[in-house]
Amino acid sequence: MLESTHPLADESASRHLDTLARATLARFTGTLSPAALLLAWQDWQLHLAASPGKQIELLQLAVAQAQALGRFQAQRLAAGPQRTEVPTPVQDRRFAAPGWREWPFSLWHQAFLLTEQWWDAATHGVAGVSPHHEKLVAFWARQWLDMGSPGNQLATNPVALAHTRDEHGLNLLRGAQRWLQDLQRLASHSPPAGTEAYRPGHEVAATPGRVVLRNRVMELIQYAPATATVHAEPVLLVPAWIMKYYILDLSAHHSLVRHLVDQGHTVFCLSWKNPGEAERDLGMDDYLQHGFFEALDAVNRIVPRTQVHAAGYCLGGTLLAIAAAAMARDGDDRLATTTFFAAQTDFSEPGELGLFIDDSQVSLLEAQMAETGYLDSRQMAGAFQMLRSYDLLWSRLVNSYLLGEPESMNDLMAWNADATRMPARMHAQYLRRLFLDDDLSEGRYPVDGRPVSLGSLQRPTFMVGTETDHVAPWRSVHKLHFLSPAEITFVLTSGGHNAGIVNPPAAGSHRHYRLLTRPAGGTYLAPDEWQAAAALHEGSWWPAWQQWLAAHSGPRRKPPRLGLPGTTDLGPAPGHYVMER
Template sequence: MPVPSPIPVPAADAQAAALDMQARATVARLTGALSPMAGLLAAFDWAAHLAASPGKQLALGQLAVRQAQALTREWAPATPDAFAAPDRRFRAPAWQHAPFKAWQQAFLAGQQWWDAATHGVLGVERHHEDLVAFSARQWLDLLSPGNIPWTNPEVIEATLREGGANLMRGLHNWMEDAGRQATGAPPAGTDQFRVGHEVAITPGKVVLRNGLIELIQYAPATPTVHPEPVLLVPAWIMKYYILDLTPEESLVRYLVAQGHTVFCISWKNPGEAERDRGMDDYLQLGLHAALDAVQALCPRRKVHAAGYCLGGTLLAIGAAAMARDGDDRLASTTYFAAQTDFSEPGELGLFIDESQLSLLEAQMQQKGYLTAQQMAGAFSMLRSYDLLWSRMVGDYLLGHRAPMNALMAWNADATRMPARMHSEYLRRLFLDDDLSEGRFPVDGRPVSLGSLRLPTFMVGTVTDHVAPWRSVHKLHFLCPAEITFALTTGGHNAGIVNPPAPDSRRSHRLLTRPADGPYLAPDDWLAAAPTHAGSWWPAWQQWLAAHSGAPIKPPRMGTALADAPGTYVLER
């Protein structure tokens, strides 16, 4: 029996698909690529199941009555706080006086009630529950009495004391920020931290340049060095120099001073021309091209590779592929705040479902990339108090600009993401979790994290909103390697930029799981890991030294294409 011929796709269907794509791109432009359909589905799921839950309704009604009674007692003289959980929005002493205390306590009661209302409704899909709860928090943050001039005692006091001068300064600040945003200029104060002048100034040379990376080799600072070089793989969602900020905050400079030969990848800031760069390109032109160059300059030496955030995920993928293919060029792997299992990605997962991705992909198809502003907008929503409301109150109502620092200036120096790569990243890693499930392909064949057996050092940060430390910790479950895990205070960026300092208030926990050792779940690990004062940098450096050979003379410097920090990092 003859095999039927494939049915061709009618031109009308292709036109319909193109029209749908254009419509979604239009919606994405109007909504900042936040899907209204996803929000409506989540709201309907929650509301419908709440309507069918009389027990939950009764419990919420009882909570409201208890809160009303507590608020009545709270506003009476000489009574203990009913809502005494610390909230940094209301820590100023003026919030403890009438009528401001009543307003902030009523707000906290409402926040407590909505938290109870949006959680624990039977039948609601977990993603929808998280999305509804997140949306409720965003609206509540908007309506906080701390954001309103006439209900914020600090603003009222400053206005009366200064005769309104604070508001005039705030207006000036707002006009300056609006003008900078309209012209694409960086935020005020960033000119104090110029790349190659105040930050990213560790001496070095660009020794490789291709269509995706520049590779920087840093000049030695000691008469002898550890024989195995260190290759840093930062995320391309950010500029590399977070690892080489000011001299006092530079991880690169610290490693060089401890006798390590350091190389670092600087990614090209992609534009429309790079729209078709995918994850395989980032492996071949990024990780593998860098390894080839490092070993050409340090022949017969294995490499300590360290990846940060998405760069760490890429390193894990590359290391698994190298193990599969018998490539033994790596001496060890280190992962800074890098996820390999995306089943619990944290609040970033709120923006990742089929509805959201359909808008993002439509918009990226037109532009060829995801804009830096879209990335910044998503992170601002995740940390709305720190990045939006506290700044609004401080800069515009109190008229006091927060002083710029190197990390803040770096954070404002945002990058773009190629359309193909970002779609693969969101779908194959975040949405489908292909890497931890053994389905992620490299060169057409899947890789397995279970093949990772190199000595491994990992860093998680306590308040990480991008890569939650419990998610980072999951590599313990996925591979049998020896893993030394450090959990440090701080967030996704400040926890990594953690230089040793005698007066540091930082601390970290540290514990090593031997190769093929038993799995410790995150809470069990937390109970077993001892706490150490100060930065984790010395612990990592000592770990690197312990996995290195006897000191040798520094290797030769490669042919210089440019001085560090190179040219790609300067692209806007």
């Protein structure tokens, strides 16, 4: 029999065709998998259809809600022109303005909130639906409902109507102008208005220092000392490469780097390269070897015969955990302590970000990245916007386009708009090995061909979780207590994934945190037990961490010289990589 010469007879050609098809689909769907959503809805619909008891509960809930809305409407009409306050069936911060208590806006927003309640009940608690599908259906039902919220429409928003009346429509004119400007910026891939006031090296990322190492993956910055003597052990900061490093070095009053330097610490920080198509084949091993380990080698040369305090943020913390486990396995004792800021080591409960991560979704991302060589930063930004759609999307659109109010800009918002890309190979490995397969917490993640275990981590550890984190939920971050026998000082602070970490000491900040240390080999406390036992403190957690670092440091000494011995000057901080767009 003659062998087929058809190109599809070759398996690689067949797979390439499939990749092209998925990449085409991804362009039309914004890299959201229609198959994943369809499977979730079918799972929910079929199991709801087979649950007559649940259907009766939902019918009873609808009747009770209709009765509650009817009573509220009757009471509201009976109050008449005296405008007597009538308690609303549902309270929500989105409708806190006084205008929402007036008729008919009170009726509209209450009907909307009761509908939200009904769909929340309908999409949860249906026996037989997989947990991932349940979360997916509930999430998308909430997104579709939000689009029809009375607060997002001019005709049904009393605040927007009042502004239009008082300003004779000038607010809408300003909003239309801003909408056109935003369209132009979107088309030209320009950053939002106001970000030009926060330039790296000037208003932000301005702590004095030098670039002491540069390779294909990162630049290493060493910061100039601000005190006559410094703590013996240097601090190496490992930010995530899904973000620019200077979230740790924002404006002077918001800079964790400057805070550490002012307290007498020798500080180094990695500034990751913003990858493009040329870096498509960079993998997790490259970030580990050419990122963390080459940086650690450089720190050891500048500050010899001294251990290092290593601190990782978000994905940088996950990378640090992998590195520390490999070092413990191999008998490498160069780390004095480890610190993890909002960093997951167990991905079995990744939070709402897991809504966008399943096999179907990842296959679309991989196909799209196979064409571009990287994950575009706008895709990550879009996912985060949907996770907090009211705060990051709808409220901004209403304020800007309906109320015509100028959008305020601060250093954290400007940093958030200065997004980065991610190499195709690394991101696929990260999603599959960590998110989908959870290899790290289950002892399967390989370094140099051999698996590492988080159970080998023995160094004193400081961890920070944030109360409203949608990226790394604090209960997920807390899981290292279960995985490692090390002494762990855990902090749970107010704020989210970014604002909770950018937490400088300041009068009247209204911040708080809980702190509790579990001794090495101590009894495991589950998250809720830990929260009940941890002492509550007002203010910023930064001083508590700095004091912890000082307690684990040796005697103070003269600051080390800036730069690697025998190397050429690579220029001042913040370096070149942070400027890449």
